[in-house]
Amino acid sequence: MSLNFNPSLMRFIRNLLIIILVAKAISLVMLWYFQVEGVNHHPNPSKTPKYQKYNANNFIKPTQKPDIRQATEPTSQEAQELASYGPNISNMVLKGLFRRKDGGMVIIALKSRPNESDVIGIDDVFQGYTLKKVLKNGALFMKNSQTYSLYFSEDKQEERYVSRPSAQNQPEEDEGGIKQVSKNDILSYAKNPKQIWKDIGIVEVKKKGKILGFKVTRIKANTPFARLGLRKNDLIIKANNKTLTSYKDAINIYKGIDKLEALELVVIRNNKETEINYEIY
C-alpha cells in the first residue's frame, strides 16, 4: 500500500513546523535572558518608638491651655454695624474666622452645602465674592464693586466658637521655648490639605539624587504656617526625630498629624540648625 501526499501541503507543514521551532527557540533564549522575578514593595517596619516630647516644666506646672470659648460673643450692635457695610450675603454661612490686624482668613460654606466648607484668605474668591477684610465678628467681601458683609448667624454661635482659632493669634510660647499650636488649626489642614499648598510652598532639595530635606519656598502671611515660626528658605530636615529623606517620610508625618501631641521640627536656617518645638493642644 502506498500513501500519496500532496507535496505542496507537505512542504507547507514542514515550513510551518520550522517556523514554530525557530519561534520557540527564540522565546527560550528570551526566557533565559529575562530570568527575573517580580518586583515587590517591602515596607520596613519602623522600629522607632512613638515620638514623645518631655518638658520638665510640664511636671511642675500643667500646660495652660487657652480657652477658645473666651472669644467675645457678637452683640446685636456689632451685627448691625457689620450690616452697615453692605448687604448681607444670604446664600452663605460663615463657620469660623481667624483675624489679624493685617489680614486673616475665614471658613465659609454655601447654605445649600454646609458641610463643604472652604478656607479662604484675603483676596481669595469664593462664589464670585472676593474676601477683602476680616472683622471681629464677620467679614467683608467685594463683588462687582459692591461691598457685601457676612457675619455669624445666631444659630451658628456654637459652631463659631468650635471652629474659631484661639483668641491669641500668635502661637503661645511657654517658658520652655515650646510653642503651643491649636489642634483645630492642625485638623483644619488635615481635613483640607488643599489649603496647605495655598499657604505654603515646599520643594524637595536633592544632593546626588538623595533628598536632603524640604525647603520652604513661599509662605503666605497671616496663615497658621507663618505663625508657626517657619520662614522662607528654611530647610526642614527632621520632624519628630525622623530624618526626612523621602516623600514617604513627609507623607507619614502628614498622615498621623491629627494624632500628634507634640511636634519637633529641625530646620536649617542661615546655615544653622534650629529646632522648633510645638505642643498641640
Added chain:
Amino acid sequence: MKKIVFFLLYSLLFIAALLFFTPKENLYYFAEEQLKPLGVVIGYEDAIDHGFTLEISHAKLYVQKIKSANIGTIDIAIFGVYNAVDIHNIVLDKTFEQFFPPLIERMEIHQHLFTPLEINALAVGDFGEARATVNLADRNGTVVLTPSKLMNKRYRNTLRQLKKTKEGTYRYVFKF
C-alpha cells in the same frame, strides 16, 4: 507572485508564533525592574499569560515607596504594529483623595506603527475624561482634561494648576 504571498504568509505565521511563545510574564517583570530606579513599583500582582496578551490583576502601585493606588486589571497587548495597555479600576490611595477623585474607571494607552514615536492615552473616571499625547521624539506631552461636575465642584484647587482653555477644558503640557 506566489513566492511573495508565501513569504508574507510565513512571516505572519512566524510573528504570530513568536508572540505566542514570548515569555510575556518575564518581559513584564523585566519592565518592572526598569521602573524600579524611577521609584515606581507595581507589587503583589497576579500575572496571567493569555497567549497573545498578558493580564495583570490586583496590583498595588507604589511611587517613591508611597502606596499610591490599587489597580484592578491591566491588559497588555504588544503586537508590534499595534500596542495597547488597558487598565481598569484604578483606585487612588486615601492620601490623594483630597487632591483628585479616587476612582479612575479605565485608562487606555495605545501606540501603533504609523506613528511609532507617539503614544496616545485616554482616561475616564470620576474626575471626567482626559486625553493625553506623548511625543517621544520631542520629549513632551499634553494632557487635555474635561472635568466632571464633581471635579469642578470639589477639586477646584487641582484644576487651578492647569491651564483653562476657551472650550472649558483644562490643558497641561509637560516635558521629560
